[in-house]
Amino acid sequence: ASRFNPLKADAAWQKVWDDRRTFAARDDSPKPKSYVLEMFPYPSGRIHMGHVRNYTMGDVLARFRRMKGMEVLHPMGWDAFGMPAENAAMEKKVHPGTWTRANIATMKAQLKRLGFALDWTREVATCEPDYYGHEQAIFLDFFASGLVYRKESAVNWDPVDMTVLANEQVIDGRGWRSGALIERRKLSQWFLKITQFADELLEGVRALEHWPDKVKLMQENWIGKSEGLQFRFSLSDGGSVEVFTTRPDTMFGASFVAVAADHPIAQALAETSPEVAAFIAQCKLGGTTAAELETQEKLGWDTGITAAHSFDSERQLPVYIANFVLMDYGTGAVFGVPAHDQRDYDFATKYGLPIRRVVSEGDKTDPDFHDDAAYTGPGTLVNSHFLDGLDVPDAKRAVIVRAEEGGWGTGTTVWRLRDWGVSRQRYWGTPIPIIHCDACGAVPVPRDQLPVVLPDDVSFDVPGNPLDRHPTWKHVACPQCGAEARRETDTLDTFFDSSWYFIRFASQPSDQPFDKAVAEQWLPVGQYIGGVEHAILHLLYARFFTRALNHIGKLDVTEPFAGLFTQGMVTHETYKTLGGKWLSPEEIRKDSAGAVEIASGDVIEVGRIEKMSKSKKNTVDPEPIVDQYGADAVRWFMLSDSPPERDLEWSENGIEGAWRFVQRLWRLFDGLSDQGDATGADKDLDRRLHRTIAGVAEDVEALTFNKAVAKLYELVNALERAQPSASRTAAIRTLVRIVAPMVPHLAEEAWAAMDNAGLVADAPWPEVDPALLVDDEVTVAIQVNGKLRDTLLLPKGMAREDVEAAALASDKIVRLLEGKAPRKVIVVPDRLVNIVA
Ligand code: ANZ
Numbered sequence: 001a002s003r004f005n006p007l008k009a010d011a012a013w014q015k016v017w018d019d020r021r022t023f024a025a026r027d028d029s030p031k032p033k034s035y036v037l038e039m040f041p042y043p044s045g046r047i048h049m050g051h052v053r054n055y056t057m058g059d060v061l062a063r064f065r066r067m068k069g070m071e072v073l074h075p076m077g078w079d080a081f082g083m084p085a086e087n088a089a090m091e092k093k094v095h096p097g098t099w100t101r102a103n104i105a106t107m108k109a110q111l112k113r114l115g116f117a118l119d120w121t122r123e124v125a126t127c128e129p130d131y132y133g134h135e136q137a138i139f140l141d142f143f144a145s146g147l148v149y150r151k152e153s154a155v156n157w158d159p160v161d162m163t164v165l166a167n168e169q170v171i172d173g174r175g176w177r178s179g180a181l182i183e184r185r186k187l188s189q190w191f192l193k194i195t196q197f198a199d200e201l202l203e204g205v206r207a208l209e210h211w212p213d214k215v216k217l218m219q220e221n222w223i224g225k226s227e228g229l230q231f232r233f234s235l236s237d238g239g240s241v242e243v244f245t246t247r248p249d250t251m252f253g254a255s256f257v258a259v260a261a262d263h264p265i266a267q268a269l270a271e272t273s274p275e276v277a278a279f280i281a282q283c284k285l286g287g288t289t290a291a292e293l294e295t296q297e298k299l300g301w302d303t304g305i306t307a308a309h310s311f312d313s314e315r316q317l318p319v320y321i322a323n324f325v326l327m328d329y330g331t332g333a334v335f336g337v338p339a340h341d342q343r344d345y346d347f348a349t350k351y352g353l354p355i356r357r358v359v360s361e362g363d364k365t366d367p368d369f370h371d372d373a374a375y376t377g378p379g380t381l382v383n384s385h386f387l388d389g390l391d392v393p394d395a396k397r398a399v400i401v402r403a404e405e406g407g408w409g410t411g412t413t414v415w416r417l418r419d420w421g422v423s424r425q426r427y428w429g430t431p432i433p434i435i436h437c438d439a440c441g442a443v444p445v446p447r448d449q450l451p452v453v454l455p456d457d458v459s460f461d462v463p464g465n466p467l468d469r470h471p472t473w474k475h476v477a478c479p480q481c482g483a484e485a486r487r488e489t490d491t492l493d494t495f496f497d498s499s500w501y502f503i504r505f506a507s508q509p510s511d512q513p514f515d516k517a518v519a520e521q522w523l524p525v526g527q528y529i530g531g532v533e534h535a536i537l538h539l540l541y542a543r544f545f546t547r548a549l550n551h552i553g554k555l556d557v558t559e560p561f562a563g564l565f566t567q568g569m570v571t572h573e574t575y576k577t578l579g580g581k582w583l584s585p586e587e588i589r590k591d592s593a594g595a596v597e598i599a600s601g602d603v604i605e606v607g608r609i610e611k612m613s614k615s616k617k618n619t620v621d622p623e624p625i626v627d628q629y630g631a632d633a634v635r636w637f638m639l640s641d642s643p644p645e646r647d648l649e650w651s652e653n654g655i656e657g658a659w660r661f662v663q664r665l666w667r668l669f670d671g672l673s674d675q676g677d678a679t680g681a682d683k684d685l686d687r688r689l690h691r692t693i694a695g696v697a698e699d700v701e702a703l704t705f706n707k708a709v710a711k712l713y714e715l716v717n718a719l720e721r722a723q724p725s726a727s728r729t730a731a732i733r734t735l736v737r738i739v740a741p742m743v744p745h746l747a748e749e750a751w752a753a754m755d756n757a758g759l760v761a762d763a764p765w766p767e768v769d770p771a772l773l774v775d776d777e778v779t780v781a782i783q784v785n786g787k788l789r790d791t792l793l794l795p796k797g798m799a800r801e802d803v804e805a806a807a808l809a810s811d812k813i814v815r816l817l818e819g820k821a822p823r824k825v826i827v828v829p830d831r832l833v834n835i836v837a
């Protein structure tokens with residue numbers, strides 16, 4: 001028997017698929033359409049195991065749906081703008097474009113090497129003008145429709161390098177290159193009005209049936225709809241301050257009022273007091289990420305002003321300026337209830353403010369609060385006058401009613417979602433197609449001058465944005481008045497690029513971003529697959545984009561991704577020397593003494609199984625593995641061990657097991673030719689085969705690939721054990737098609753060897769005979785007057801009447817009864833029939 005040789009087969013079939021454009025999707029196909037998409041990769045250099053797992057899953061579904069008779073769109077492209085290319089430019093002195101395009105070439109070859117059924121005719125790279133030029137047109141459409149605006153907003157400013165830094169370039173509050181303390185600076189930047197769609201985005205995500213609940217919840221929380229009360233406190237200086245709260249029920253527990261550093265009250269004080277000005281400056285140190293704001297030490301400045309409590313004007317609350325209050329949420333001012341809010345608790349503890357319980361926790365009702373964390377759970381209102389005895393929701397309503405009746409407050413809704421700041425002060429991104437003129441303001445670049453192409457001759461030897469210091473690029477005439485004007489030198493956030501690539505895949509005319517009718521034939525994406533790290537921003541921006549395009553009449557689709565799946569990580573053991581240095585899997589060997597560093601012979605520590613990452617050196621490069629075992633074994637392993645939403649541990653044993661299975665499959669297919677024309681039916685095998693066809697189809701649609709794999713193992717075991725028969729021959733011939741989506745190279749090879757016409761990739765998925773799906777049969781004893789006379793093999797759970805009829809029809813029983821009707825028939829389902837003659 002021969003062995004399956006992936007080195008030859010893989011390349012040969014990949015060439016056939018390429019030459020015949022087997023996987024090119026046809027817009028005009030009469031077949032039902034299916035759009036299967038995996039999140040497109042950032043061209044960082046090489047494909048990693050996470051990509052292999054992600055793309056294998058999508059590939060199996062895409063190939064399966066083609067076999068089921070659908071016209072499948074399964075495209076691939078490159079999310080090609082972004083910081084790492086600029087870092088490479090600085091470190092390796094290579095142009096970002098050169099670096100990116102070289103990476104794309106490498107990674108494309110690697111993807112091809114895995115035999116993915118991709119429509120390469122629709123490939124896009126977001127860094128090419130034929131992509132980003134259309135993106136600029138969309139930006140201008142949004143601009144014309146009032147969905148884009150400019151406003152002052154904070155950026156991370158590095159005072160030594162004199163440049164704006166991206167959030168990921170701020171490490172522990174310091175610039176990554178200069179090490180200088182980062183300041184928050186205001187800069188005029190471009191924003192998209194995503195908040196205009198907050199309600200729709202919330203309702204929309206709730207209605208998505210084929211999205212994981214956890215992702216839906218993450219989106220809901222990000223959009224963050226809060227119902228609460230907005231009201232005014234009168235201040236001791238004669239003024240007033242408006243606050244927003246979601247916990248009006250806790251009013252009687254208030255012990256201070258706090259305003260943001262940018263709040264007008266704080267700003268006014270700073271004008272006359274240098275100390276306040278210095279405090280405000282201190283509040284602005286540190287980066288702008290949410291995580292940083294959350295974990296920063298709480299800082300407060302007592303203004304000396306007091307606020308009169310709304311229900312009790314005798315009680316005066318001190319007014320602080322505090323760094324944990326944000327100017328752009330609610331009203332930029334809050335009242336603090338230390339017993340029932342953790343930030344307020346931390347603040348009150350630090351500044352010695354009273355902590356008063358107003359919501360009971362179990363039987364704790366005492367106003368003196370002594371616990372070491374705030375209590376935020378449910379309970380009954382206590383120490384709260386007219387609210388005492390109400391539960392939290394009722395108390396909230398009661399306060400809102402009083403406030404509205406008394407005319408000092410209103411029930412309101414606020415959203416956590418902020419408008420999307422899309423300006424980046426970087427080179428390697430889509431230029432924002434705007435020209436600034438002193439006379440005319442921000443003027444759109446005329447459509448016939450798109451794309452605004454990035455200049456190539458730029459330098460990265462000094463920090464900052466090369467577009468800004470380019471000698472000529474930004475100097476242009478105003479399109480409106482012809483005066484000297486300047487191009488916008490900010491580029492778009494790369495999330496902008498990935499917010500519509502799936503539309504461009506569906507339709508890519510040269511004269512517009514997409515053709516509405518063609519795109520709508522494919523959209524929404526039926527199944528989107530990617531990492532959970534994109535559960536919030538990318539998916540939210542893409543959803544917003546789709547709605548914005550819908551809003552301006554460019555697309556009749558509201559939700560871009562009907563089905564979403566987030567796959568688990570690929571993990572691997574970690575290795576560390578006793579000195580604490582990480583070692584890669586190639587640097588170690590395992591023997592009876594344990595794990596040993598090859599170079600030194602020293603025993604090392606085998607660490608935890610963790611997500612593959614460069615920092616822990618526990619990555620395994622897929623390419624040499626594919627070279628050694630072939631694409632099919634790698635694909636099989638990616639599908640087999642774990643449920644797809646869970647982590648998959650990469651192991652040598654695992655890939656070897658997959659390789660052995662691939663060879664077993666090959667022996668079954670290859671052995672068929674020695675078998676001649678085996679005859680005879682094998683009922684058990686027939687049933688197994690049909691159950692497997694149906695089961696694997698269900699599992700692939702449900703993306704539970706590991707279950708499909710388990711079913712295929714069982715069938716292959718049974719086929720190996722079975723005696724030659726016509727059933728066995730037929731089952732093996734059918735098996736080629738069942739495994740084709742998973743191990744496509746082997747399947748093509750076997751399909752051709754069996755003298756089938758065409759490609760197995762184009763073959764129909766095998767039909768299921770429903771009669772053969774009936775659950776196991778049972779042996780039923782047939783007695784006549786209590787004596788065993790016959791046994792019948794009947795489907796399990798067969799109805800009484802049918803069992804009785806089958807018993808009376810048995811040859812032996814017919815003979816015994818000699819034509820006389822039985823006096824009585826007793827049926828014990830699935831077990832026995834007693835005929836009283
Ligand atoms: C009093 C209170 C008592 C609050 C209590 C919470 C718990 P969500 O639900 O996330 O929307 N807040 C309001 N505006 C703020 C701002 N600009 N910066 C920082 N914090 C602000 O959060 C709403 C709550 O966050 C509000 O309810 C307010 O504190 C605070 F036991 O008011 B609360």
Ligand code: ZN
Nearest residue numbers: 437440478481
């Ligand atoms: Zn002008």
